[in-house]
Amino acid sequence: MNHYTEEINRRRTFAIISHPDAGKTTLTEKFLLYGGAINLAGSVKGKATARHAVSDWMEIEKERGISVTSSVLQFEYGGYCINILDTPGHQDFSEDTYRTLMAADSAVMVIDGGKGVEAQTRKLFKVCVMRRIPIFTFINKMDRDANDTFELLDEIEKELGIATCPLNWPIGSGKEFKGVYDREKKCVISYADTEKGTREGTATEIPVSDEERLTEFIGKSAADRLLEEVELLDGASAEFDLEQVQAGNLTPVCFGSALTNFGVEIFLQHFLKMTTTPLPRRADKGLIQPAENEFSAFVFKIQANMNKAHRDRVAFMRICSGRFDANMEVRHVQGGKVMRLSQPQQIMADERKILSEAFAGDIIGVFDPGIFSIGDTICMPKENFRYEGIPTFAPEHFARVRQVDTMKRKQFVKGIEQIAQEGAIQIFQEFNTGLEEIIVGVVGVLQFDVLKYRLENEYNVEIRLENLPYEHIRWIENKDEVDMTKLVGTSDMKKVKDMRGNPLLLFVNSWSVGMTLERNEGLILTEFSRN
Numbered sequence: 001m002n003h004y005t006e007e008i009n010r011r012r013t014f015a016i017i018s019h020p021d022a023g024k025t026t027l028t029e030k031f032l033l034y035g036g037a038i039n040l041a042g043s044v045k046g047k048a049t050a051r052h053a054v055s056d057w058m059e060i061e062k063e064r065g066i067s068v069t070s071s072v073l074q075f076e077y078g079g080y081c082i083n084i085l086d087t088p089g090h091q092d093f094s095e096d097t098y099r100t101l102m103a104a105d106s107a108v109m110v111i112d113g114g115k116g117v118e119a120q121t122r123k124l125f126k127v128c129v130m131r132r133i134p135i136f137t138f139i140n141k142m143d144r145d146a147n148d149t150f151e152l153l154d155e156i157e158k159e160l161g162i163a164t165c166p167l168n169w170p171i172g173s174g175k176e177f178k179g180v181y182d183r184e185k186k187c188v189i190s191y192a193d194t195e196k197g198t199r200e201g202t203a204t205e206i207p208v209s210d211e212e213r214l215t216e217f218i219g220k221s222a223a224d225r226l227l228e229e230v231e232l233l234d235g236a237s238a239e240f241d242l243e244q245v246q247a248g249n250l251t252p253v254c255f256g257s258a259l260t261n262f263g264v265e266i267f268l269q270h271f272l273k274m275t276t277t278p279l280p281r282r283a284d285k286g287l288i289q290p291a292e293n294e295f296s297a298f299v300f301k302i303q304a305n306m307n308k309a310h311r312d313r314v315a316f317m318r319i320c321s322g323r324f325d326a327n328m329e330v331r332h333v334q335g336g337k338v339m340r341l342s343q344p345q346q347i348m349a350d351e352r353k354i355l356s357e358a359f360a361g362d363i364i365g366v367f368d369p370g371i372f373s374i375g376d377t378i379c380m381p382k383e384n385f386r387y388e389g390i391p392t393f394a395p396e397h398f399a400r401v402r403q404v405d406t407m408k409r410k411q412f413v414k415g416i417e418q419i420a421q422e423g424a425i426q427i428f429q430e431f432n433t434g435l436e437e438i439i440v441g442v443v444g445v446l447q448f449d450v451l452k453y454r455l456e457n458e459y460n461v462e463i464r465l466e467n468l469p470y471e472h473i474r475w476i477e478n479k480d481e482v483d484m485t486k487l488v489g490t491s492d493m494k495k496v497k498d499m500r501g502n503p504l505l506l507f508v509n510s511w512s513v514g515m516t517l518e519r520n521e522g523l524i525l526t527e528f529s530r531n
């Protein structure tokens with residue numbers, strides 16, 4: 001056992017996902033509150049400003065008042081060292097959101113009890129399923145009118161294809177919200193309005209066996225209904241099984257109200273007990289165990305211009321094994337160089353803290369002079385292995401890019417290539433021509449604005465974007481066996497290639513994908529590329 005095993009084992013690294021407005025920021029804030037990282041009064045008063053300070057680095061974010069980038073927060077609670085990876089909370093989110101999930105060991109999904117499963121939850125969920133990331137569900141806003149509880153669970157099961165196991169059960173909602181029934185303790189925890197969390201609530205615990213007190217407290221009809229629902233629930237819901245949770249097949253569910261601090265700490269405690277220590281990661285030489293190996297990490301995100309005065313880029317990496325020491329030499333495998341990581345830092349709310357050490361499970365940001373790419377491996381100089389790449393997710397929006405001033409060709413190509421290298425956009429070319437025509441693909445349409453803004457502000461290049469109707473992209477898995485010139489597609493199909501020269505197909509309609517597969521025997525198409 002290494003001396004740092006204990007440090008690694010107390011780490012919990014998770015992403016927090018939700019549809020915008022479900023209460024992700026509020027819940028995160030309450031977690032920080034319990035961890036003592038922020039105080040009660042400050043959190044409520046300064047919310048609007050704090051929210052911006054946490055992750056809004058770019059001008060464009062301020063202009064539009066939304067958060068484009070993901071941030072990482074670390075705090076201590078009950079002996080655990082917790083890393084929360086925030087995911088952009090706007091429907092125009094980008095690939096970064098997906099990639100952030102690659103750096104997490106589990107995910108907390110926040111659902112608005114009055115809305116149920118929403119579009120963005122669905123998308124992010126697909127990625128969790130792909131990686132078999134355990135998911136913990138917090139059904140929020142129970143102090144407002146919520147949908148029927150059984151229906152909410154049913155929706156999660158049907159829409160997301162995962163079994164649910166409620167850890168507690170709400171008693172009413174909105175004005176009628178009385179508290180929750182704790183299934184493990186078999187008691188009712190009463191809801192106390194905390195005036196939007198500005199003061200501690202005094203929750204009372206009443207065992208359900210004490211019918212008299214229960215009736216006195218929540219009323220006869222609510223008590224009867226609760227006992228009925230609990231019986232139904234015990235018979236109908238999936239049994240709690242930690243292995244199934246950790247395999248991503250079963251999601252524990254808690255109900256509460258983040259705004260009023262109700263049920264948040266209990267959820268956090270349950271979550272910390274059930275979620276995992278930093279997980280091993282797959283590399284070309286096999287699984288790398290966090291505590292049994294020296295330092296290694298992979299880059300999952302590159303953020304440009306976090307500090308405008310310095311035009312810097314920060315590469316975010318997830319430490320996968322061992323202990324990182326700011327003075328040590330490391331190998332950047334893809335760059336083929338041994339080096340020291342410059343200005344290693346941790347992003348804590350609105351401050352950046354230069355750090356001297358960090359452990360597997362932690363996320364660090366390092367100054368990037370333009371050498372890192374998404375998916376790169378960093379390890380000890382004597383090692384030389386690569387972590388499994390981060391998949392390139394299928395863009396869903398495409399546009400043709402035209403320069404306004406064609407004299408600035410060089411800056412244009414440099415700018416667009418650098419922005420693509422950071423992973424903010426994907427660029428493609430016509431299959432048969434050169435770089436003359438560039439097609440940009442993005443996961444969220446906001447990225448088009450970001451591209452235009454950045455090219456103008458950082459590279460002094462003005463562009464025009466012409467939207468293209470394509471919505472579906474497919475990589476050709478067996479490209480060596482396919483003759484692109486003979487490929488028979490549909491009339492809405494377009495052949496392009498990525499910057500590595502890999503052939504791809506763009507389609508307007510999803511049925512054309514199936515049609516093309518039918519027309520070309522042996523053709524294998526994939527939705528994301530693992531290069």
Ligand code: G4P
Pocket residue numbers: 018019020021022023024025026027047048089140141142143144256257258259260
């Ligand atoms: P997000 O990060 O998922 O986008 O959501 P956020 O936490 O910003 O919450 C969105 C809105 O929902 C906020 O109101 C917030 O106060 C409210 N909210 C969050 N949790 C609860 C809850 O448990 N109960 C109730 N009733 N409301 C909740 P807002 O009006 O948009 O912002 P603000 O003026 O309160 O700051």
